[in-house]
Amino acid sequence: MSSVSVKHVSACYIKPKYEVQEAKQPCYLAPMDLMMLNFHYIQKGLLFTKPSHKNDQEFSISKLLQSLKESLSLALVHFYPLAGQLATRISENRHECLIFVDCNKGPGARFIYATLDMSVSEILSPVDVPLVVQSLFDHDRAINHDGHRRPLLSVQVTELKDGVFIGCSMNHVVGDGTSYWQFWKIWSEIHRANGKQLVVSRLPNHKRWFPDGHGPAIPLPFTHPNEFVSRYEVGQLxxxxxxxxxxxxxxxxxxxxxxxxxxxxxxxxxxxxxxxxxxxxxxxxxxxxxxxxxxxxxxxxxxxxxxxxxxxxxxxxxxxxxxxxxxxxxxxxxxxxxxxxxxxxxxxxxxxxxxxxxxxxxxxxxxxxxxxxxxxxxxxxxxxxxxxxxxxxxxxxxxxxxxxxxxxxxxxxxxxxxxxxxxxxxxxxxxxxxxxxxxxxxxxxxxxxx
Structure with missing residues (x-):
């Protein structure tokens, strides 16, 4: 089992389905966002079993991928910052930099299709989480500051023998766990609507919170990433x-x-x-x-x-x-x-x-x-x-x-x-x-x- 590895088959980028006026403005980051620049992306995923045959129709991975891409494009209309990248403006005179989300920078959210020659039970049955699970996600070991050159959101759909794993890597500067699972919820609702008219009941609120008298643009006292960017590796766990x-x-x-x-x-x-x-x-x-x-x-x-x-x-x-x-x-x-x-x-x-x-x-x-x-x-x-x-x-x-x-x-x-x-x-x-x-x-x- 240790020799089995995830194989990337294809990759593309997804933009919001419709133009979002708010995306034309910078999305400034609040203090609790900026603190997180050295943490890793949030990486969580859901493991599903492939559906049994219905009306003699076999499961189609191509249809699934297409529907996931379409619903993701609609979800990004509501979560438009995730389609952008981080950007920095530097002021040498003041020795400071302003880091924000440029919602129009970059190619969009990344979407990967991969395969793994393992079964659902082989993922779940070992006492410890198999190491291969780490390969079910994009942005391995990336820190949030890497969002300057990497997508802020990456979805990897991995087809197993009898299942599908949907892994989502989201830049932790853009949101916390509550925001992360709110994105999943809206994406799931849109996907289940399958093109039908859907009114999203709880729209995301992108207006960042700042204490009175501060914001929306808060600079950091650095002019070069070397002054604050750090990475870490862990030993055997x-x-x-x-x-x-x-x-x-x-x-x-x-x-x-x-x-x-x-x-x-x-x-x-x-x-x-x-x-x-x-x-x-x-x-x-x-x-x-x-x-x-x-x-x-x-x-x-x-x-x-x-x-x-x-x-x-x-x-x-x-x-x-x-x-x-x-x-x-x-x-x-x-x-x-x-x-x-x-x-x-x-x-x-x-x-x-x-x-x-x-x-x-x-x-x-x-x-x-x-x-x-x-x-x-x-x-x-x-x-x-x-x-x-x-x-x-x-x-x-x-x-x-x-x-x-x-x-x-x-x-x-x-x-x-x-x-x-x-x-x-x-x-x-x-x-x-x-x-x-x-x-x-x-x-x-x-x-x-x-």
């Missing part, structure tokens, strides 16, 4: 999915609230507490070592006034909870969950403004390679994203998978469970030795299904 049923999560939540003598701790906070404790234990961290649990926190509803859910852009900042490894493991699940809960409660409009105001006084770009340590846990994505609601003529996807992007020791990516109902799938990245220890962790495995 095992990537594995663990499933948590609705009942299992309900038990965790009840346990955490009982031990904390409260009823305010959420399901996800309880699950995150379990994962944090278990990974720290698996990594055999010394008791005096500082460890963090970082939650990617959506700020749309936290701002005052709040932003609409349809806001396109990055509106996420990290909520960081800190303790020592010794304290983390000496206390029970409820104590850890209550720490996480308090951090989330404290993450208010005031805190978000404090973060952004500090950035405006001294703008910077995150350097992911220096941010992450092997003693901590980062919870990314969200089980609230309606990933399985996106269909393209095959019925419901059988699985969600991700690429190489934005992974490192202790990275945990959350997905809704396939069966829904509040179930959750977690994709955990750990060194081989630590993953083996996690697989033997009694507290963790008592809650997980493998």
């Amino acid at each position: 095992r990537e594995r999915f663990f499933h948590f049923s609705r009942d299992s999560i309900a038990r965790l939540k009840a346990k955490a609230n009982k031990e904390s003598n409260t009823n305010n701790i959420s399901s996800f906070q309880s699950l995150s507490a379990l994962v944090w404790r278990s990974i720290v234990r698996a990594n055999c961290i010394s008791e005096d070592r500082i460890t963090n649990c970082t939650l990617a926190t959506n700020n749309r509803h936290r701002l005052n006034p709040p932003l609409p859910p349809e806001y396109v852009g990055n509106c996420v900042t990290p909520t960081i909870t800190t303790t020592t490894a010794g304290a983390l493991l000496a206390h029970n699940l409820g104590w850890v969950a209550s720490l996480l809960h308090q951090s989330v409660v404290n993450h208010s409009d005031k805190i978000v403004h404090k973060i952004i105001d500090g950035w405006l006084q001294s703008p910077f770009v995150y350097r992911p390679g220096k941010m992450f340590d092997p003693y901590s846990v980062t919870m990314g994505s969200s089980p609230r994203f309606d990933m399985y609601g996106n269909e393209f003529g095959f019925g419901k996807a059988v699985a969600v998978r991700s690429g190489y992007a934005n992974k490192y020791v202790g990275k945990v990516t959350a997905y809704p469970g396939y069966e829904g109902g509040g179930s959750v799938d977690l994709e955990i990245c750990l060194p081989p030795k630590s993953m083996s220890a996690l697989e033997s962790d009694e507290e963790f495995m008592a809650a997980a299904t493998v």
Whole structure:
């Protein structure tokens, strides 16, 4: 199986179906966008099984590709910045640069057709996510700053023996996970309409948020990419999915609230507490070592006034909870969950403004390679994203998978469970030795299904 590789068959570029007047103006980036220039593209994809024969008509990949291209072209009318590229204006005198989206720059969104001589079961049945899954996405290891010369959106449709994988790579400067899955939703709705008149119920909002008195054009204090661009590679990691049923999560939540003598701790906070404790234990961290649990926190509803859910852009900042490894493991699940809960409660409009105001006084770009340590846990994505609601003529996807992007020791990516109902799938990245220890962790495995 290791010798089997993805073969690219064809590639083209897709532009918005109709001219968009707003696309003639620069799309300026907000502080939470500009911070992300060194992160990787967002890479998520849906795995479908090929439909069974209907009325003796065989599945046609050519018809599927054509319908996907047509619906993507219509979706880009609503998400027109994704058809452009990044651009930079430099002011040598002021030693600054202005990075923005030029919606008319470049050939459009990239669309790739590829093949892979493997079955759906060969993708899903191994204990660890097969390495070949990384090849189901374009923009491998690309960082967002590369959007100056690469498309901001690339779709790769890979035909398997008995299935189809649709992988989407989107520049993380243009939007966060909420924006990303909103794009998927609109594309899916348009595709299902199959050319019929469709009124998109929740149109994207491309008006970027800036604190009062700032924007829309915010320069960075650099004149050359070498001053702020950085890349990172990770060592050997095992990537594995663990499933948590609705009942299992309900038990965790009840346990955490009982031990904390409260009823305010959420399901996800309880699950995150379990994962944090278990990974720290698996990594055999010394008791005096500082460890963090970082939650990617959506700020749309936290701002005052709040932003609409349809806001396109990055509106996420990290909520960081800190303790020592010794304290983390000496206390029970409820104590850890209550720490996480308090951090989330404290993450208010005031805190978000404090973060952004500090950035405006001294703008910077995150350097992911220096941010992450092997003693901590980062919870990314969200089980609230309606990933399985996106269909393209095959019925419901059988699985969600991700690429190489934005992974490192202790990275945990959350997905809704396939069966829904509040179930959750977690994709955990750990060194081989630590993953083996996690697989033997009694507290963790008592809650997980493998």
